[in-house]
Amino acid sequence: MSDLIAKLNKALKPRGTTGPQGTFRHENEAAILEAAKKLLAKSELGAEMLAFVRDKNIEMHVLRNKQDFGYLPDKSAVYISCPAGQDMPPARAVIHLAGAIRQAYQQVSGELPAPNISAGKERFAKQLVDKKRDYTMYQAVVVYEIVKRTGLLEIIDEFEHMGYRTLYEAYALDMAEASEKKE
Numbered sequence: 001m002s003d004l005i006a007k008l009n010k011a012l013k014p015r016g017t018t019g020p021q022g023t024f025r026h027e028n029e030a031a032i033l034e035a036a037k038k039l040l041a042k043s044e045l046g047a048e049m050l051a052f053v054r055d056k057n058i059e060m061h062v063l064r065n066k067q068d069f070g071y072l073p074d075k076s077a078v079y080i081s082c083p084a085g086q087d088m089p090p091a092r093a094v095i096h097l098a099g100a101i102r103q104a105y106q107q108v109s110g111e112l113p114a115p116n117i118s119a120g121k122e123r124f125a126k127q128l129v130d131k132k133r134d135y136t137m138y139q140a141v142v143v144y145e146i147v148k149r150t151g152l153l154e155i156i157d158e159f160e161h162m163g164y165r166t167l168y169e170a171y172a173l174d175m176a177e178a179s180e181k182k183e
Contacts, residue, residue: 015096026062026082033060036080036093043145045138046094049101051077057179058104060097061087069096071103073114091155095162100108102135134166138169 026032037060040046053060058076065081072079078100082088088096106112112134115127143159148153159168 001061024064024084025063025083028087029062032062032080032082032088032093035044035090036088036097039090039094039146039150040097042149043142045145046098048144049098049105049142053101056104056108058101058108060100062093066098067092069103071100071107073104073107089154089158091152091158092161092173094136094146095139095143095155095158097136098123098139099123102138103131106131106134121141136167137171138163140167144171144175 006155037050052058056076057076061077061079063079064084064105065085068081070079071077080088080093080095080096080100082093112127113130115124115131117124118126131172139159143151143155146155156168159165
């Protein structure tokens with residue numbers, strides 16, 4: 001029995017570099033972040049997001065994990081995730097980074113702070129939905145602006161893989177209609 005426990009412990013033992021948050025940093029973190037920041041800066045909203053990160057001294061990290069992103073308020077850090085041994089396409093990385101930075105803004109500004117279950121289940125659920133709707137809309141704007149500025153259609157495919165193609169299309173239609181009204 002103890003041999004089985006030892007094998008399980010060995011299999012579950014974390015491998016790799018441990019970051020400042022006690023999490024596991026991706027081996028290609030620097031390259032992934034550099035590509036994501038470079039692409040994010042091509043969006044007007046993205047450039048504002050990067051300025052916010054600089055102004056608030058928020059760290060950015062890539063963790064070895066399944067696809068996910070978020071904000072760690074106690075560490076003032078945003079993170080995106082990529083499985084170990086894999087590289088993250090810049091189009092996916094920029095979408096995730098935009099979502100993570102918007103989550104940081106929600107919390108830091110107090111605009112949409114983290115929900116508290118003590119407020120009741122319905123209020124808690126509504127706050128979660130509001131937060132997700134907000135950061136997803138920001139991601140759509142970044143995707144739209146990058147496509148407009150660079151013609152990088154791969155980013156639309158990545159957004160579609162996340163399940164948000166119709167959100168992108170609705171936003172693009174709104175922008176086209178707004179442009180027609182100005183003319």
